[in-house]
Amino acid sequence: MQKHFLCGYEDLNEGDSKGFSLGDKSAGMNNVFAVKKDGEVYAYKNVCPHRGINLEWQPDQFLDSEKALIQCASHGALFEIRTGECIAGPCAGDALTPVPVEYAQDGLYVLLAD
Template sequence: MKFLCAGAELADACSRGFEIDGQKLFAVRRSGQVYVYINRCPHRGVGLEWTPDQFLDPSNSLIQCATHGALFLIEDGECVSGPCAGQSLTRVDCRENAQGIWISL
């Protein structure tokens, strides 16, 4: 397991980008649960963020690709709207404890 960040560094309904061992990732916290994905859209293979740490749509309820507007479910990364509908983001296993958020790469 690799350390990602302290739990307090990822507020609820927020997202944050990271780079661990050359791999670009992002994390989203929703209803207290943390989800981590590789930062790569399945349609074009590009990063998803609008600006640094901005991976969510205006309502903060879906992950949105800045390149073509595809929308992904936060809970499982499935594309529900856009050119890659039916495909999914690549999820990274994570867990959270008192020390922070940890990932398996």
């Protein structure tokens, strides 16, 4: 597992989402996004399980209008923030791939497979 700095605590506000490109471009980018809900940070690979594409059309726009669920901008599938489980749409029953989050003094890190 490789540890990647994601952001400082102040860079991700409650109820917001943010996308990140991590890793060496020559080795392939690792696109992830994070959501802060109820003081916890949840991170997932930025890949729709139905289409294999990024979830957002606009930078950092991963949530529905109520900021209650993660939404795929391509076909509207809805995912639980805490579990990544798809609860509506063509990939119902599938789930986003979670990425472990580590809290440190200087901010948030994610752990990605080598």
